Amino acid sequence: MQNCNTCGAPAQRPISVDFEGKSGIYDSFECAIHDVAERCSHCDCVILGHAVYAGEAPYCCEHCSGRS
Ligand SMILES: [Zn+2]
Ligand SMILES: [Zn+2]
Known part of the structure; x- marks a missing residue:
């Protein structure tokens, strides 16, 4: 096994x-x-939904990506 x-x-x-x-x-x-799973480059949480990308870095949400 x-x-x-x-x-x-x-x-x-x-x-x-x-x-x-x-x-x-x-x-x-x-x-x-x-x-x-990828982790948010800002808050380090596991990204389970759709990641937001700012350049190469994945973020969990628009807020974390800093482009709100
Ligand atoms: Zn296990
Ligand atoms: Zn985040």
């Missing part, structure tokens, strides 16, 4: 993620998000 790349627990129903060159096997969406 494969182990989760984030927490190391055996993945009973493995979730395989391949995103922008990062790939891994996870036991839950929470672990997959924790490892793979």
Whole structure:
């Protein structure tokens, strides 16, 4: 059985993620998000919705991107 790349627990129903060159096997969406999801360059929260880009940097919202 494969182990989760984030927490190391055996993945009973493995979730395989391949995103922008990062790939891994996870036991839950929470672990997959924790490892793979982009983070806001301003407040460092995990971006689960649509990211706002200012140049290369991803932000969680218009407010964080500083272009409000
Ligand atoms: Zn895990
Ligand atoms: Zn933010």
